[in-house]
Amino acid sequence: MRKAIGVDLGGSHVMAAVITEEGEILDRASEDITDHAVDKVVQAVENTIDQALSAAKGKSVAGIGIGSPGNIEPRSGTILYSPNFQWTGVPLGERLRAHFDQPVFVGNDARCATLGEYTYGTGKGTKNFALLTIGTGIGGGIVSEGHLVLGNAAGAGEIGHHQIRPTDGFICNCGKIGCFEAQASGTALIRHAFAVAPSFPRSTLLDKTRDKLGSKAIRKAAQAGDGHAVAAWKRFADDLATGLANIIAFVNPELIALGGGVSSAGDFMLEAVRGRVDELTTMVPRGTTRIAIATLGNDAGAIGAATMAFRGGLTTQASTSK
Numbered sequence: 001m002r003k004a005i006g007v008d009l010g011g012s013h014v015m016a017a018v019i020t021e022e023g024e025i026l027d028r029a030s031e032d033i034t035d036h037a038v039d040k041v042v043q044a045v046e047n048t049i050d051q052a053l054s055a056a057k058g059k060s061v062a063g064i065g066i067g068s069p070g071n072i073e074p075r076s077g078t079i080l081y082s083p084n085f086q087w088t089g090v091p092l093g094e095r096l097r098a099h100f101d102q103p104v105f106v107g108n109d110a111r112c113a114t115l116g117e118y119t120y121g122t123g124k125g126t127k128n129f130a131l132l133t134i135g136t137g138i139g140g141g142i143v144s145e146g147h148l149v150l151g152n153a154a155g156a157g158e159i160g161h162h163q164i165r166p167t168d169g170f171i172c173n174c175g176k177i178g179c180f181e182a183q184a185s186g187t188a189l190i191r192h193a194f195a196v197a198p199s200f201p202r203s204t205l206l207d208k209t210r211d212k213l214g215s216k217a218i219r220k221a222a223q224a225g226d227g228h229a230v231a232a233w234k235r236f237a238d239d240l241a242t243g244l245a246n247i248i249a250f251v252n253p254e255l256i257a258l259g260g261g262v263s264s265a266g267d268f269m270l271e272a273v274r275g276r277v278d279e280l281t282t283m284v285p286r287g288t289t290r291i292a293i294a295t296l297g298n299d300a301g302a303i304g305a306a307t308m309a310f311r312g313g314l315t316t317q318a319s320t321s322k
Contacts, residue, residue, distance in 0.1 A: 013032055041085065131259055137181045137187070160179060
């Protein structure tokens with residue numbers, strides 16, 4: 001049974017796992033990241049991979065896949081730009097290949113998660129699939145006719161940064177106004193709660209300081225019928241439905257899977273968006289795209305990164321090794 005190491009690298013945490021070709025996680029190691037200096041992050045990645053390789057007990061490891069935030073040159077594994085780390089032109093792949101004997105592959109974390117969810121999760125058995133990871137922001141990826149779409153400069157799948165409210169929306173971290181991410185992420189739900197607050201002067205929903213207010217608390221309050229939370233949730237769900245309808249128009253997938261922390265809302269979220277998505281779907285036959293909750297959860301990125309290592313790249317054409 002072949003194994004690979006799948007690494008999920010985030011702004012505050014890195015996890016490396018030993019993963020089989022069937023998508024099963026056998027062992028994992030993790031480390032917090034408190035310093036975004038290149039050397040510090042690379043050391044943390046190396047540490048977790050070393051631990052994962054040790055857990056594999058010397059058995060054959062096909063390769064090492066790393067899912068990292070940012071725009072990444074897929075062949076070299078160079079991170080061209082990563083706003084999460086404020087990195088430009090960091091040769092992560094080269095650095096790791098100098099340390100490990102196994103082939104090393106680096107891909108965008110959201111595209112890795114898409115590959116994992118498509119291969120082993122909700123998207124299994126489809127040919128045209130899209131994943132949205134809805135958390136602090138919105139990431140994602142697109143599979144067309146069984147192939148992960150990377151685009152001309154490995155930038156395809158930046159679903160969170162198409163504008164849905166360019167004149168009256170929230171300012172996005174990327175600098176544009178009304179990006180899908182700015183309107184329909186977990187952070188956006190909090191912003192919607194503040195936006196509608198003047199209509200609910202007696203509400204206690206926002207009594208917590210802003211840095212301690214989470215989207216989950218607002219969602220749970222909405223589920224409990226709190227008027228302020230319900231109003232915020234409706235605005236959030238309408239913006240989410242708008243973005244989903246746009247994705248259907250762009251790529252006409254069989255299935256859109258919703259992952260990330262906000263997807264823990266489950267049926268409450270699906271019920272809020274499915275009807276509105278149908279209303280907004282015009283040129284594609286309504287009801288032909290299913291919307292479901294992703295099944296791999298936080299493991300999708302690591303599993304997809306390991307899948308990338310098994311395949312020799314995010315696509316069968318991409319190939320980089322030591």
